[in-house]
Amino acid sequence: MIRVAFIGQQGHAGIGLGSVSETDDAEVGGFAPVQPEEMLGALEQWRQELGEVPAYQNYQELIEKQKPDLVQVSGAFYRNGVVAEYAAAHGCNVLVEKPVSTTLDLLEKLKEVVVRGGVRLTAMLTARFEPTFITAKKAVASGAIGEPLLVSAQKSYRFGKSRPAYFRQRKTYGGTIPWVGIHAIDWLHWLLDDPFARVTALHGNFNLEDYPGCEDAAAMLFELRNGGAALVSADYLRPSGASSHGDDRLRIAGSAGVLELMNGRVSLIDAGGERELPLEQPKDNVFTSFVRCLARGTEHPSGRMDAFRVTEVALKARDAADTGQPVSLLDSAYSVS
């Protein structure tokens, strides 16, 4: 039985909060906010989701009292790495919001703590549990497109009327490449087995006057280890009149075929023609998969270093955009999965 503690209610926190009741492998130890002042608004919502389980004003107390096996961390983005480090240092496995950290320094410290503690850390890399990406992964792995050579990936969101206050500043938000672009980076990491060799990038805030630290457009050019290329964009420019919140797209052109993901569908073109692929259905979400992995040793689709590596690539792409200079992605300390 995996004893779970929930810290924070931001981002993808709902994944664990909403599915913990569905697994027999987990019990809820309690919950806490990332910062005590968030407790007031959060308590009622937590109780609705989890029932009458222990609530703590601060996460340190939650961890020390409940000694959870697993902590889900999902607060303001700049705090997640700090909380994850505290949890790992206290022997907890960690499911943390992506990016795992908003700075490379903390990422390195966090990795050391996780490795030293013999715990496991995974991140909310949600595509690995979506039918479209599972289907795409299987097709690429089966050799359906041959050697992947040219990739285009798009993340496009509506910004909406407002976002939490920590979106306003780089220091608390982290950047649109680490927050939004990281999903597309993860698609490439997962489907193409950490293909990244080098990145050049651009980003800017054009439209979001009240959120000066939040870039609304970002573009990245990745050189791949096999000599190929990936073009990746992330934006908040999807108009309010769009029919959906997000517009995820992925096209991988290979030596023997083109795979495409768009509008919730996956299609393949090869020498035999064009066709839509039947969608594979996930058995789990990232939370229930990780719980089962910890409880029963079953497979979890992110390796031990994947969340670190994907975060590293995102933060270095952000650096490339900040400086206008290409950044090498080879010789990573996080490449072994």
Add this chain to the structure above:
Amino acid sequence: MIRVAFIGQQGHAGIGLGSVSETDDAEVGGFAPVQPEEMLGALEQWRQELGEVPAYQNYQELIEKQKPDLVQVSGAFYRNGVVAEYAAAHGCNVLVEKPVSTTLDLLEKLKEVVVRGGVRLTAMLTARFEPTFITAKKAVASGAIGEPLLVSAQKSYRFGKSRPAYFRQRKTYGGTIPWVGIHAIDWLHWLLDDPFARVTALHGNFNLEDYPGCEDAAAMLFELRNGGAALVSADYLRPSGASSHGDDRLRIAGSAGVLELMNGRVSLIDAGGERELPLEQPKDNVFTSFVRCLARGTEHPSGRMDAFRVTEVALKARDAADTGQPVSLLDSAYSVS
């Protein structure tokens, strides 16, 4: 009446050959190959298209004898700039295959000859006569998407079983960015009014063993003058089983909407919703438009420097891919249209 001479039968030569009979403003002065040895195979085809008009073994003789007002140049790519220069130096207006030249040195010489001679040169920038791009141009110019901030553009072709021998070497082919990618570069030049500030690029030959000088995948990241970004790809990776030869795509996300061109359709998303735009129909093709412009002073959608500038951007993007270094696109000698 515009006296036209045709030189070469490669690339888009069919545009003028196939439509010269449709305009009352032009008469055919004659035709010639770019290289005399091409005459044998070409003569019969020319006669079928144009009837019994004078044929010359070499283009210099054609130009000197016929004194054409307009020469259409469409030979092996590395020869087009040389022939265009000869024609311009002899007082002819020129419709030349794109890229106008495969080297920056010749491009500069050609421009000097054209300016000094007071003639006009345009290139086969065919998108400016396609319903989809005309529709997209009109929408962007009307402010439908606000300030354009993030662009994705794709050119994807089937390579087919074989290509002419000059595709085999860089020296005679010129490169896939100048031959294929240039179309997407032209879309941006036309729709966004020469937006280019800087380019980083990658390209490679992965699949085309018999054509070592022909890259089958290319990717470009353009920094735009307004701070925005454009991601552009060009490839020959479209599988033989695809339902069409090419897969042109363009997405422009702006401050007030997203315009998209795909599958021969143009769609717009803005605060009011999503909708497909009715397609504008062209009155001309690039040949008949240029003939009418020369004969009657009507508008031609490419300004005097456009073909030069688009070629310059393509050749500098090729340089960026060759060297792995970003190349500035500001302070162009060809920016005034």
